[in-house]
Amino acid sequence: MPKNVESGDDTSVLQSKRNATRYQILVQIAERQPAVSQQEIADAIGVTAQAVSDYLRDLVEQGYVTKHGRGRYEVTKEGVDWLISQTDELREFVRHVSQNVIGQVDIETAIATTDISEGEPVSLTMRDGVLRAMSGATGNATAVAVTDACVGQDVGVTSFDGVVEYDMGMVTIVSVPQVQNGGSSAVDPDRLVELTNTHDLVAAAGTEALAASDAVDLDPDIRFGTVSAVQEAATKGLDVLLLATTDVLPSHAENLREQNVSYEVVDVAES
DSSP: OOTTSOOOTTSOTTTOHHHHHHHHHHHHHHHHTTBOOHHHHHHHHTSOHHHHHHHHHHHHHTTSEEEEETTEEEEOHHHHHHHHHHHHHHHHHHHHIIIIIGGGSOOEEEEESSOBOTTOEEEEEEETTEEEEEESSOSSSEEEESSOBOTTSEEEEEEEESOOOOOOOOEEEEEEOOGGGTGGGGBOHHHHHHHHTTOSEEEEESHHHHHHHHHTTOOOSBOSSHHHHHHHHHHTTOOEEEEEETTTHHHHHHHHHHTTOOEEEEOOBOO
8 A cells, every 4th residue: 555645534435445445444353353364354345465454554553543463453442433433424325325316216016927037127017906017028118127026026116118008997985874874774785796796896984884894794805094095996997896984975085086086976775
């Protein structure tokens, strides 16, 4: 290591390769002290043993390391302080990259319908409300895989091109009276079963609505958070049958209108 190189302590490990190496050596010494093998440090950080020896000599001269004999070194308080300052800067840099850089890269998750390798172009489709990815850029909507995946596994995709073509779902809302107005007993069970057979998902909002589904041995797919869940299912192409008591029905209808989701309210009262 040239002797005419300034110490550059005010230059971060992100800006100076020399300080990055000094940082790694100090970390290795702190982990191994007091018995420190220069060869072990060299192997750990990927430099020669001679380079480690030169850096150690410089670190001793700078007061960051104390030498207690052959193969015995210890990081001084000044060395620890320098490590802390550099670590804080590295932590801030990682936070910036995580939040402001990586966070701005759109990565979606799809289900692989074929084996997919990282970096491979894929074609995207929507089926059963789930984004699907197939090896090869042959479809109208394409992307690039950022992870490996076997058939049926989740795969990360980015660098989108084109539009995934699918039809928005429709929401059919069954109005279920509140208990003081007849509750679930006012619902025609045959008509309810008929509607169930023509929809992809069933949601129940309200106790009377749940009782109406129980009366026909129907186990709703959605029982909680129905306002957002029904809307999301429809926007992903699924037709949803929503059993809603009259007191909560307006909030569901308003949300669907705001999200431009098509819906209709049907009357399945017992005749």
